[in-house]
């Protein structure tokens with residue numbers, strides 16, 4: 001009570017002051033962002049692998065007597081940094097960032113199941129002589145593992161407040177807020193300039209100190225739970241582990257096709273009904289044409305693939321939240337080193353399966369510049385979710401719904417092959433680009449999270465985010481590109497004495513016919529060429545563009561059967577091959593430019609991927625035309 005009245009008084013006095021700034025700092029994956037979300041009510045991305053937050057993020061802490069700002073920083077192991085994102089965290093703490101005030105109070109977040117690494121950073125932070133609070137997070141997991149920590153004596157020993165928290169269920173968050181409130185009026189006073197040379201202890205002294213802290217205040221169980229150890233022996237075994245990984249992925253792709261089809265079919269039927277309804281009630285003319293051939297064919301054609309995207313991400317989120325994905329990163333660390341990459345590239349490459357843009361941004365966690373460059377170059381070869389609608393459309397139209405070897409559905413298998421082709425190509429490209437001379441290797445500093453049941457809440461938040469991203473793309477870029485394309489495909493109209501279909505006289509038709517000779521060796525017709533252009537804005541638009549082009553051309557049949565009757569299998573394969581490689585995405589090219597800061601690298605990136613796409617599509621077309629008659 002007294003405290004809160006004091007704070008009230010402080011609030012009145014400090015009303016015109018800038019808000020107090022708190023910053024969360026801690027090892028990767030210790031739960032900083034979860035805590036940030038709890039304290040501010042935000043919904044930033046949380047994931048069970050390190051390196052999720054690569055840029056700072058700020059918010060207002062709710063429920064304090066004074067307005068206070070909170071910064072969420074990228075994870076860091078030490079103030080003596082090695083990678084660019086660790087640099088960001090350090091610069092923020094030291095106030096080295098231009099135009100950004102130094103945080104007033106540091107909240108060191110430590111994963112209680114990983115005290116050693118966490119305390120190392122805490123001790124470094126402590127030697128800065130700044131207001132510091134320790135949030136001992138993941139206390140639930142620590143308790144489950146039989147770790148007991150005497151927080152009161154630990155706090156006394158290191159001389160800073162220690163608060164136990166469980167960021168996933170708010171436990172201890174109120175206590176933490178209460179502690180933060182105490183700082184609201186102790187802020188001013190220390191204007192000393194901080195430098196890292198303030199650190200007095202040697203590294204050995206530091207480690208000794210940490211060991212003694214752990215000996216005095218922590219009771220550790222002798223080992224990890226038995227079943228987790230056993231599971232890890234299989235899952236991280238160099239051979240068995242790969243078998244497990246491949247089997248999981250195979251099941252995922254099977255399910256994406258098998259389970260999504262019923263929902264996708266009903267969405268499709270819904271749009272079909274809407275289309276024929278409009279065709280019946282509206283008079284023949286431009287409005288009807290625009291709604292049916294422009295909007296419904298274009299946007300509806302893409303939305304149909306939402307169930308597949310949801311399913312794919314559902315699986316990824318489940319794997320991620322269970323703690324499996326971090327193990328996959330470890331498993332792939334060794335094979336990836338042979339390619340000039342490492343387990344560090346795994347996370348950025350994995351995010352590229354959603355979208356290459358955040359994937360390429362996540363390469364900031366890679367400290368070796370050469371490895372980072374290679375990772376950026378190959379990231380778009382991971383099949384992003386924008387390609388899924390294109391693949392699904394063409395597979396649905398050309399690959400029969402058959403079961404092979406009793407269990408595998410052929411469509412799911414084809415999808416798996418396409419994803420696999422991207423990964424294998426990335427491995428080859430990385431292998432070609434890898435540095436010749438061997439250098440000191442940067443150790444992979446991932447912490448293995450313990451296995452746990454995925455939490456419905458996390459999975460729900462993650463899925464909602466993916467659905468929202470997809471629907472926003474549909475409502476903005478895909479809708480606008482569909483409208484533009486419809487216009488280009490409808491005007492100018494055919495002359496009275498037209499001998500060919502109307503669309504061939506339109507702007508789009510002219511463009512398609514003009515491009516076609518360039519793509520003739522790949523088997524592409526002029527309709528496919530038209531679709532390639534708006535696809536630079538978003539790959540899904542290939543679907544709506546084809547839908548619009550074929551709808552405008554007067555087809556009444558479903559898009560799949562229209563493609564089936566006019567393409568032929570070799571052409572379909574060639575088109576798929578093109579999409580495995582082509583950097584058909586301006587946002588990706590822009591982010592490569594931003595992250596490499598080099599026009600030359602960006603040009604190299606674009607040119608090599610387009611060449612690869614052209615060659616792959618050409619070879620696929622020629623070979624399959626020979627094999628299939």
Ligand SMILES: Nc1nc2c(ncn2[C@@H]2O[C@H](COP(=O)(O)OP(=O)(O)OP(=O)(O)O)[C@@H](O)[C@H]2O)c(=O)[nH]1
Nearest residue numbers: 029030031032033034047051052053075138166167
């Ligand atoms: N059991 C348990 N899990 C937690 C707790 N806090 C966070 N987690 C989980 O730990 C994982 C990492 O959480 P994040 O908040 O993304 O961690 P971070 O420190 O921001 O990670 P980076 O941004 O990658 O450095 C997520 O799977 C969280 O759900 C906790 O108190 N208990």
Ligand SMILES: [Mg+2]
Nearest residue numbers: 032033052053
């Ligand atoms: Mg984070």
